[in-house]
Amino acid sequence: MGQSFHPEQVAVLVVEDDALLRAEAVDLCIEAGFTTHEARTADQAIRVLEHHPEIRVLFTDIEMEGSMDGLKLAHAVRERWPPVAILITSGRRMVTQADLPENGLFFAKPYPPDDIVAALNAIAARIAP
Template sequence: MTETFDRSRIAILVVEDEPLLLLDAMDMVEDAGFTAYGATSADEAIRLLERHDNIRILFTDVDMPGSMDGLKLAHAVRNRWPPMSIIVASGHIRVMPEDLPRDGLFFPKPYPPASFIRTLETMAERFAD
């Protein structure tokens, strides 16, 4: 029998500039038992990452205003926080594997909530120790 881990000790940073989509994604994360932080821009996301060392997974939209889009954010996070798991989502463009940072995943929008949660669970298991 596999041991379960305390999901609330693992935080997911959701980066989405559309307020309703941000709240919806954060609700899914929290309903699955994880801690959720939300940001509406890459700059805000970086500030949250600097403040909260329990963030283990970045889930970012591609299209965002500000100093960088979600793909640039994903690469910046991979460079600065190498162990971070990264999911990039978009409803407007298809992100190719070579555009993602190493070990990054792409979810086209709308993404199935059950698939999203299963992916978070799989990623979070790496950090359960």
């Protein structure tokens, strides 16, 4: 890296319907130094994004209740907020690059926390002012 950046200036949105997993993902992001928001559903996630333009990373599960799943959310976010980086995780599906929005990253559950942190840091480094 070698480049200095300030993670707290990069906000992450964690979308996960399981409270336990969501709590752990949120803690992981906070621990890594990022400002972290959370949402249980895709619809909630859209509202959070609308209120927090500083969010630069979407970290979402795929399976969730509501009007859309994580993949649809990811595509919608890519459409509405093109700069937002996208991380996707799932325990059910092996997602291929073709399913993901451009530059999206996939992590199979259960994921190694360090991989997520490394990905977040790389994103933060790329978009650092």
